[in-house]
Amino acid sequence: xxxxxxxxxxxxxLTLTPALTHYCPGCTHGVIHRLVAEVLDELNVREQTIGxxxxxxxxxxxxxxxxxxxxxxHGRAPAMATGVKRVHPDKIVFTYQGDGDLASIGxxxxxxxxxxxxxxxxxxxxxGVYGMTGGQMAPTTLPGMKTTxxxxxxxxxxxxxxxxxxxxxxxxxxxxxxxxxxxxxxGHINQTKKAIKTAFQTQQRQMGFALVEILSSCxxxxxxxxxxxxxxxxxxxxxxFPLGDFKVAESVKxxxx
Amino acid sequence: xxxxxxxxxxxxxxxxxxxxVCPKQVIEIADYFTARGYRPALYNDPQxxxxxxxxxxxxxxxxxxxxxxxxxxERAVSx
Numbered sequence: 001x002x003x004x005x006x007x008x009x010x011x012x013x014l015t016l017t018p019a020l021t022h023y024c025p026g027c028t029h030g031v032i033h034r035l036v037a038e039v040l041d042e043l044n045v046r047e048q049t050i051g052x053x054x055x056x057x058x059x060x061x062x063x064x065x066x067x068x069x070x071x072x073x074h075g076r077a078p079a080m081a082t083g084v085k086r087v088h089p090d091k092i093v094f095t096y097q098g099d100g101d102l103a104s105i106g107x108x109x110x111x112x113x114x115x116x117x118x119x120x121x122x123x124x125x126x127x128g129v130y131g132m133t134g135g136q137m138a139p140t141t142l143p144g145m146k147t148t149x150x151x152x153x154x155x156x157x158x159x160x161x162x163x164x165x166x167x168x169x170x171x172x173x174x175x176x177x178x179x180x181x182x183x184x185x186x187g188h189i190n191q192t193k194k195a196i197k198t199a200f201q202t203q204q205r206q207m208g209f210a211l212v213e214i215l216s217s218c219x220x221x222x223x224x225x226x227x228x229x230x231x232x233x234x235x236x237x238x239x240x241f242p243l244g245d246f247k248v249a250e251s252v253k254x255x256x257x
Numbered sequence: 258x259x260x261x262x263x264x265x266x267x268x269x270x271x272x273x274x275x276x277x278v279c280p281k282q283v284i285e286i287a288d289y290f291t292a293r294g295y296r297p298a299l300y301n302d303p304q305x306x307x308x309x310x311x312x313x314x315x316x317x318x319x320x321x322x323x324x325x326x327x328x329x330x331e332r333a334v335s336x
Contacts (some may be wrong), residue, residue: 001305002261006325009260010314021319025295026272037320186278186315189328219272226272 013037015046017066026226028183028216029057031126033064035193036096039200040067049092050084052077054106056098057131075106078113081120092203094121099140100130103165107139110169114209117174122198122211124165127218128237139163142240146220162240166213170246176208178247182215184233188243198255207221207251215241258329260309262300268321269297275313275322281306284313 015037023029040046046067054063055074062069072080085093102110102124113120128152129147130136136149140162142151154162170178177199181192192214199210215237217229224232264275264284269291275298276284283302293296298321300307309326 001302002263002325003327005328006259006261006309007328008323009309009326010311010322010324012320012323016320020268020293023318025270025318026274027318030320034318034320186312190316223294226274227277230274 009174011193013041015040015066017064019063020252021062021064024059024218024220025133026217026219026229028127028214029125029231031183031189032123032214032216033061035196036094036123037065037165038193040092041249042197043200043204045092045200045204047095048090050088052081052084052093052095054095054097054101055132056101058096058125059132060096062095065159075101075104076109077101077106078109078118078120078122081122082113082116082118085106085120088099089119092121092200094123094200094203096123097125098131099124099128099165100133100138103163107163110165110211111172114169114178114211115172115174117176117208119203119206119208120210121203122209123196123199124211125216126165126213126241127216128162129199129218129221131218131221135218140165140241142236164210164241166241166246169211174209175211175247176212176249177202177210177252179211179245180215180241180243182233182238182243184215184217184230184251198252201255202252205251205255207255210252213241215243258308260286260307261302261325262307263325264298264300265321265323265325266291266297268319269295270319271297272295273298274316274318278312278316280310280312281308283307285295285309291336299336
């Protein structure tokens with residue numbers, strides 16, 4: 001029970017607006033929004049931050065973050081962020097993209113932004129389906145996974161294999177910080193927050209391109225309860241998309257220490 | 258250490274993640290619906306088992322939970 005002698009140890013971050021989100025119950029987009037907001041609060045950069053929203057479930061991110069935001073065409077958030085950052089080099093610029101946006105239609109933009117070593121931060125939310133449009137197969141859909149456009153399960157013979165974006169981007173010389181984290185339990189959520197913070201600090205110190213891939217759930221399109229969806233991340237997604245640091249530049253390593 | 262939480266019922270979408278991660282099992286799901294059509298999580302802790310461990314607030318996708326903790330008593334200073 002709440003008593004007078006208690007003090008607040010956690011409350012909603014200031015960088016989140018009071019708006020109610022449109023996300024489905026149990027969707028970890030909300031968790032990742034909160035982590036980004038907490039990091040912006042902790043680094044005290046809210047007034048200098050410009051976000052770039054993508055197309056997908058996170059298309060309304062500008063309604064939920066209390067910082068400047070613009071909306072990019074589908075997949076073009078890294079290109080837009082490049083422009084924003086070059087015009088405003090003193091601002092903190094980040095994109096918030098899903099897997100349908102970043103790994104499919106926006107694959108060219110993200111690869112070239114990374115290889116140019118643009119000084120931006122990318123939050124990449126990977127839930128393995130196109131959430132907003134009704135759960136179609138995405139480039140990151142697991143082999144055998146049923147979606148509305150792969151009803152017998154993803155057949156790798158005809159539909160190809162999932163793309164591991166972090167591993168792919170880590171091969172590029174321009175990228176400075178490429179890691180994969182997961183949002184399936186409180187421990188991993190705390191690790192995700194640390195990675196997001198490092199990614200923003202990488203940009204603050206002008207150390208180059210930083211991307212945090214976060215394995216996320218989509219309970220509605222996976223046809224699972226929110227609790228089962230988190231188990232699915234742990235048991236099915238993590239074996240295919242292993243968590244870890246795929247590229248950490250020497251300068252960024254010093255940040256952590 | 259004693260703690261407490263407050264759940265913003267209007268934000269809660271009844272996903273039950275907080276109830277699952279709570280080590281003291283002091284969060285339950287209501288048997289009524291909110292105006293938005295969800296059965297919200299309720300904090301029910303008559304035995305004051307909550308420790309303010311933050312797990313529920315960490316996993317809440319809607320940032321609906323505020324966590325409080327008993328202030329630490331001032332340590333006695335030897336003179």
